[in-house]
Every structure is written in structure tokens, then in C-alpha cells.
Amino acid sequence: MDPQFRYQLESTYEALENAGLQLSQVAGSNTSVYAGVFTHDYHDGIMRDGDNLPRSTLIGTFSAMASNRISHFFDLMGPSMSIDTGCSGALVSLHQAVLGLRAREADMSIVCGSNLLLAPDCFKIFSSLSMLSPDGKCYAFDSRANGYGRGEGVGTVILKRLR
Numbered sequence: 001m002d003p004q005f006r007y008q009l010e011s012t013y014e015a016l017e018n019a020g021l022q023l024s025q026v027a028g029s030n031t032s033v034y035a036g037v038f039t040h041d042y043h044d045g046i047m048r049d050g051d052n053l054p055r056s057t058l059i060g061t062f063s064a065m066a067s068n069r070i071s072h073f074f075d076l077m078g079p080s081m082s083i084d085t086g087c088s089g090a091l092v093s094l095h096q097a098v099l100g101l102r103a104r105e106a107d108m109s110i111v112c113g114s115n116l117l118l119a120p121d122c123f124k125i126f127s128s129l130s131m132l133s134p135d136g137k138c139y140a141f142d143s144r145a146n147g148y149g150r151g152e153g154v155g156t157v158i159l160k161r162l163r
Helices: 003-018 041-047 057-061 065-073 089-102 121-128
Strands: 031-036 080-083 108-115 153-160
Touching (some): 003 153, 041 057, 041 121
Parallel strands (some): 031 108
């Protein structure tokens, strides 16, 4: 399984726990899942050895499974969607979750995003396009801005309509 998916599962469990929700309360509920995805380092790495692919390659590394695995594991019955809009995947996921809650497509929503730097490939591509900051720092909205610095992280939020 892609380590990003495993971290998203763990982060979802912690977010539910922090929200005071027991797994028995969530199972079978009309809860949606929106997962921001972007890089595929783990998938790309295992595909290099095409003769020895794990049997779980499809369900363990494909982007659609980021959200679907959470829905399946926690027995959630609402919409489940993985969203790849580049660096904005988690923010667009949050937007979609809010729209879904407003449209009453779900009673609760789980929004997560993750980024792990597991291989040098993206660094090479971004460097060749001069996208990365030479000093590895971001200076957003600053005259010193000269590219961006890549980082790792995993985050999950639980959303509900305000009654």
C-alpha cells in the first residue's frame, strides 16, 4: 500500500477521535470522503520492476483508492472522491466537501491530503523547469520569492453542517 494512503487512514482515525466520534457511530453513516492527491512516487517506484508487481498494485497505489480505501475501511456510505489538481488537491477537496454538505449529499465529510517525498523524480522535473527555490525556502507574496520548497505532510479534517 502506498505509504500516503496508510498515513491518510491513520490521520482519519485520529481526526475522528479528536472530533469525539466513535467508529461505531461512523460505520454505515452517510459520510463523504474527499482526498487530495498529487504525486505518485510509491506507484512509480514499484512499476519499475514490472515483472514482480505486488498483487495489491491496483488497490494499493492508484489515486482513486486514496478516498475509496478510507470509505471502505470505515464503512462510509457517502460520496468518495480522490482529487488531483496538483498542489491544490486538498484545498479543492475541502471546497467539494463543503459543496456536498450544502447540497445535503452527505451528513458529514472527511477531507484529507498527503504528500510524501519518496523519490527524486519530481525534484528532477521541477528543478529542470526552475520551479524550486535555490535556497529551499518559500517567500510567498514577498519580493525575495524565487521558487518554492517542497515539503511533506498529512492532514485530515472532519466537517459537519452547523445546526
